[in-house]
Amino acid sequence: MTQSTYPTTWRRPPQIITDRRWRIGLQLGILVYLIAATSTVDVDWNRVSIGLERGQRFIMGFLQPDFTSRWSDIHRGLIESLTMTLTSTVVGVLISVPIGIGAARNLAPPWIYLACRAIIAVSRSLQEVIIAIFLVAMFGFGPFAGFLTLSFATIGFLAKLLADDIEEIDEAQAEAVRATGASWSQLVNYAVQPQVMPRLIGLSLYRLDINFRESAVIGIVGAGGIGATLNTAIDRYEYDSAGAILLIIIVIVMVAEYGSSYLRKFLQ
Amino acid sequence: MSEVSHYSQTWSHRTSRGRLLMWVGWVALVALFVWCWQLMTENTIWAFVWDAPRQAADIGGRMMPPRLSYLPELLVPMWDTLNIATLGTIAGVIMAVPVAFLAARNTTPSARFLRPIALFIIVASRSINSLIWALLLVAIIGPGILAGIVAIALRSIGFVGKLLYEAIEETDAKQIEAIEATGASPTQVLNYGIVPQIMPAFWGISVFRWDINIRESTILGLVGAGGIGLKLQASLNVLAWPQVTVILILILLTVIVSEWVSAKVRKAII
């Protein structure tokens, strides 16, 4: 009897957009977009069915990789990729430290701040591959152009995170050091460095990992490394060699990930 | 007193050993760097490198002024690029969700068997850049937008899967326990205890990946997977530098807009 006085239905109220018209409008908009977008995908099913056979061969190649017949190419590409990764990370880190400090609002004067932030913005918004195209045009084919590309990309990545970190440091500690009459460089050394150093090391290791993965890509546009070898293998339909290269990349990335997490623990 | 000095001795001994290790580490790093540098530059033709500033000036000169009349031709490829990124993200997210649940320690149905497989899918997808996926897919299913979408989707699985499974592992065990205590079935526990907790992370990750995918999909055309990259490739092939400038400006603008949208949406969710 008392039960009958309570409503017997309940609908969950919408959480984000409470206005009904807006919600329906948005849902319709998404639906229209999805229809419009999928209609632009024209699939040549004949081509796909031919391709499926190739896909099968690729999967077989991946399961039975062929390391031997192109080993000298793979070896050279791998050496290029690995050396490129290491040198570009080291150089990138070295350059991004001053730029990162310059891009921190609490440490740098406004004009330096703006200049450094501009460098970071350019580096971050351009794809590595596009940068690589230009650098290859300027410096010629080979790993040197790749090295420059990765260094440049590293600067955008690291300097941004470093600058954001420095802007978030504990002001009280900086204040305390400043109160002792420390100069600007002493301030950086005593108040900023200890606070951001662990993260800088962690980010550098992370970037090492990213740079290796990217080094496999920029070879496609002529900047050396394992990507060039991979590109050739796929062009020649040598899927077993391509599978071998992909497996090598995956294993190296896995090892790098485990290694860097171990190293980070060790350094702390 | 003697007690104290005893302790301080052990401590200083340790630090000096630590410091020694640090020095050895740094020296080894420098040596490694020098060695790598030599290996890498073995075949570098330095004449080209010294010539680079002149080349840069030359290319820069050719790129100016941008050929703005080329812009209308770019609108359809740009629309394709947007679609590749968006549809690819949606497909990738849909595939990443089950992988994430299989990979998270607290939701995996089998920690011995399925979890390693899920983790391998994540690592494999993450290690291989979308451009390489595109290269493979163009060879397999032919050039076009579809190859681009699938490439973006395959690359997104690893990224979304990894971040999502970390979010699942960080859910509050108490809320899940409370749902269990009501006598709910495992699917109901998932639906009521876990899903509401990871929803903000889910949307944040998806939008973040979409933003990255816009950037990535601009270059997929270089290997034939559709979008604005096709135009970039065509213009580079005929050395039409003023057109390249227009394309780059358009890409830059798109990237900035998508980053802004993604930042807005993520802020609205959190």
Added chain:
Amino acid sequence: MLRLEGLSKTYKTGDAALTNVSLEIPKGQFVGLIGPSGAGKSTLIRCINRLVEPTSGKVLLGEVDLAQIGKSDLRRQRRRIGMIFQEYALVERLTVMENVLSGRLGYVPFWRSFLRRYPGADVARAFQLLDRVGLMHQADKRADALSGGQRQRVGIARALAQEPELLLVDEPTASLDPKTSRQIMRLLTEICEERGLPAIVNIHDVPLAQQFMQRIVGLRAGQVVFDGPPAELSETVLTTIYGEEDWHAMRQGDEEQKSAEADARDRMAALAR
């Protein structure tokens, strides 16, 4: 009626949280469980609905031995036991109503719970319970928008939505201020009286326990060291329960709570397997 016979629990770490606990709780009795941190209060309560798996012993709810039954039976039996948690354990991102309705999860098929289409009687009952705990108008709010006292009321409504035969209450007032604590305790006692519900209340606040409980069980190092009415809770008895000095400084950073949760997590992984 609930009867525990020789209940023991040893954690994987080797800590014996409970040794040979036997208790009988008749219908309608409101029992307070007191004891220092690590005495096994949390473990005892969780062994009853097997959020923690007991090592040995019997948990008899009516005729059923909860310690023996399989997974799907356990889910059916858990419906009979409502649980109220320390720090509420509401699903924070769901609405108040969804949290209350989640008490019905053991009764409804998956599709109903997924679409939030609960049977009319369940919805009406949920509203009635919300009205009873004084939150009729908060039904559409998200749980994390409520104050601590309000959240605990939702927790109570959720437990009651199960139409339980027994209430397990784990530190219901641990994160509430003294006034709200008393309100929540009063609400709990009233509700149990109305329904003739037996309840086991884990509580660290001795005066609060004395004020509200009909019977008090003192636990020390996993063993029952006191069982009687609150009036018999003398200074000497408290010393046997809490030891000489430390019966004011306790609870926070509860190690036992943590190991119970870790155990629950492990078991959940095992359940999913």
